[in-house]
Amino acid sequence: MEALRARLGRATAAAAEAGVDALLISPGSDLRYLLGIGGSSFERLTCLVLPVGGTPVLVLPKLEQPGYAAVPVGELGVEFAPWVDGEDPYALVRKALKRTDRVAVADMMPALHNLRLREAVGGDQVLAGPVLRELRMRKDAVEVAALRDAGAAIDRVHARVGEWLKVGRTEAEVGADIAAAIVAEGHELAEFVIVGSGPNGASPHHSVSDRVIRAGDVVVVDIGGPLAGYNSDSTRTYVLGEPEFEDVRETYAVLEAAQRAAVEAVRPGVTCAEVDAVARRIITEAGFGEYFIHRTGHGIGLDVHEEPYIMGGNDLPIEPGMAFSVEPGIYLPGRWGARIEDIVVATEDGVESFNNRPHDLVVLPA
Structure with a gap:
C-alpha cells in the first residue's frame, strides 16, 4: 500500500512537471501500476482521474465496483465515482477535474472512450505514456x-x-x-x-x-x-x-x-x-x-x-x-x-x- 501511495504521488508530481492538469488512466498496466489492479476495458467507461492538486477519483460502472474491492481507496485517498447505465460517466470525469487546459490520456485508451472524453473534457489532450514511463522505467x-x-x-x-x-x-x-x-x-x-x-x-x-x-x-x-x-x-x-x-x-x-x-x-x-x-x-x-x-x-x-x-x-x-x-x-x-x-x-x-x-x-x- 505504501508503494501505491508513493506511485500516485510521483505520478501527480510528474504530471505537474510535464505541464498537464491531470492524468486520465483507463484499465491496463498503467492502472495496475497506480492502483494494484489492471481491470478490464469494455464498452462502459472505467477511468482513474488523477488531477494535479486534487483528489484522485476512480470513475467506474457500479456493476464493476466489486472487482476493485481490493484497492485500499481510503488509505490511498482515492474516491470511487460509480455510475449506472443511463448516466453519463464522461460528465463524472469532467466533474473530477479542477482544470482541463491540458490533460494526458492513457496511451491504450480505446477510441470509444477517448473521443467521448475529448468532447466532454475539452482542452488539449496529450498521451500519458511519456509522463508515466519515466516512473515505470525505474523499478522500486x-x-x-x-x-x-x-x-x-x-x-x-x-x-x-x-x-x-x-x-x-x-x-x-x-x-x-x-x-x-x-x-x-x-x-x-x-x-x-x-x-x-x-x-x-x-x-x-x-x-x-x-x-x-x-x-x-x-x-x-x-x-x-x-x-x-x-x-x-x-x-x-x-x-x-x-x-x-x-x-x-x-x-x-x-x-x-x-x-x-x-x-x-x-x-x-x-x-x-x-x-x-x-x-x-x-x-x-x-x-x-x-x-x-x-x-x-x-x-x-x-x-x-x-x-x-x-x-x-x-x-x-x-x-x-x-x-x-x-x-x-x-x-x-x-x-x-x-x-x-x-x-x-x-x-x-x-x-x-x-x-x-x-x-x-x-x-x-x-
Whole structure:
C-alpha cells in the first residue's frame, strides 16, 4: 500500500512537471501500476482521474465496483465515482477535474472512450505514456523482487525443457507442455511460447508449428509470462544431438560472447545505445552483423515490452532500477538460429541478472 501511495504521488508530481492538469488512466498496466489492479476495458467507461492538486477519483460502472474491492481507496485517498447505465460517466470525469487546459490520456485508451472524453473534457489532450514511463522505467524494491521471483520461476521451466524437447515431437506438442509448466510454476498464464526448431529458429518471433523436431536440430526456446503481475522472459538455445550444420558451435560461441559482454557493460551512466553497441560489435566483427536483425533488449515489468529499449540511437542513460532484457541473436535464413536472453536490472554500481541458467548451447539426446 505504501508503494501505491508513493506511485500516485510521483505520478501527480510528474504530471505537474510535464505541464498537464491531470492524468486520465483507463484499465491496463498503467492502472495496475497506480492502483494494484489492471481491470478490464469494455464498452462502459472505467477511468482513474488523477488531477494535479486534487483528489484522485476512480470513475467506474457500479456493476464493476466489486472487482476493485481490493484497492485500499481510503488509505490511498482515492474516491470511487460509480455510475449506472443511463448516466453519463464522461460528465463524472469532467466533474473530477479542477482544470482541463491540458490533460494526458492513457496511451491504450480505446477510441470509444477517448473521443467521448475529448468532447466532454475539452482542452488539449496529450498521451500519458511519456509522463508515466519515466516512473515505470525505474523499478522500486517491490517491483525488483517481483521480477526476481518471475525470473527464478522461468529458470525452473528451462531446467525441464529436456523432458519435453525430443526428436519426433512437434513444436506445438513441446510448446503445450512448456506452457503448462509455466502456469504450474506460478505464472498467471504463458504469455508466449516460442519453440523454433531448425529453419524456424531463424525467425525471431516464430511461435510454434506442426514441424516435427529432428536429430541435429538447433531449437530456440523463448518463454515467459506474468507472475504476480510482473513478467518473465528468457531464451535458451538447444540442440538435439550433434548439430546438423558444422558452423553451429563456432557461431554460437560468438553469440555467447556478445551476450556476456553486453550484460557486463550494464551499469548506471552507460547509455542504452552503448550496451546495444557492445553486443553488435562482437557479432559484426565475427561476420554475422547482417544476421543480428533486432535490438539487443527491451524493458520489462507489468508489460513484457516497455521502456527502456536497448538499441542504437537510444542515448538514454541507464539508471538504478531499470530492468530490461539482453538478448542478441544470430539468424541464418533457411538454416538455423540462436538467441540468448536474460532479464537484468541495473543496480547502484552494476547489474543483477534475474535469469541464471547456463548460457552454453544445451545438448539434448537425439
